[in-house]
């Protein structure tokens with residue numbers, strides 16, 4: 766099986782001692798690419814460096830985690846995110862709204878989110894739309910995107926449940942269009958997610 770690890774915190778100092786080994790293991794188990802998340806500008810700078818040393822296999826993102834929304838500085842951080850996008854960042858993130866931990870006040874999170882650069886005409890940067898989208902994900906049991914990051918790229922993703930029915934991961938697929946195939950893709954992903962869930966639980 767070939768897959769992309771779309772969310773790895775490879776820039777975390779926790780990997781400073783064995784990052785090479787982690788990347789090698791990812792290649793061995795079939796990863797076609799790993800996306801190293803820049804959950805802060807500092808992390809994005811580190812992630813960009815790591816991406817350049819595993820060129821063509823590791824890619825990076827730049828964003829501001831909603832937990833850290835309190836330290837957000839629009840003039841400084843938005844420029845930095847744009848620069849990262851120009852120099853190869855494949856996504857804006859971490860970003861969003863985190864109403865589970867509420868490490869930063871919700872109104873501050875909404876304010877930061879509303880400042881984030883729009884990548885396509887479909888990028889969701891309106892806090893109200895994002896909250897509605899999250900609610901829909903919860904109701905439907907799967908997430909979907911439609912050209913928010915790249916035109917001609919849509920995706921669906923479903924949760925992977927581990928022990929105690931806790932969500933431990935997600936698995937998704939990117940396709941040119943979801944129009945006809947969405948239900949079929951969601952069903953196939955749910956089968957895959959159950960298989961992965963059994964493996965990680967066992």
Ligand SMILES: [Zn+2]
Pocket residue numbers: 772774802804859
């Ligand atoms: Zn993360």
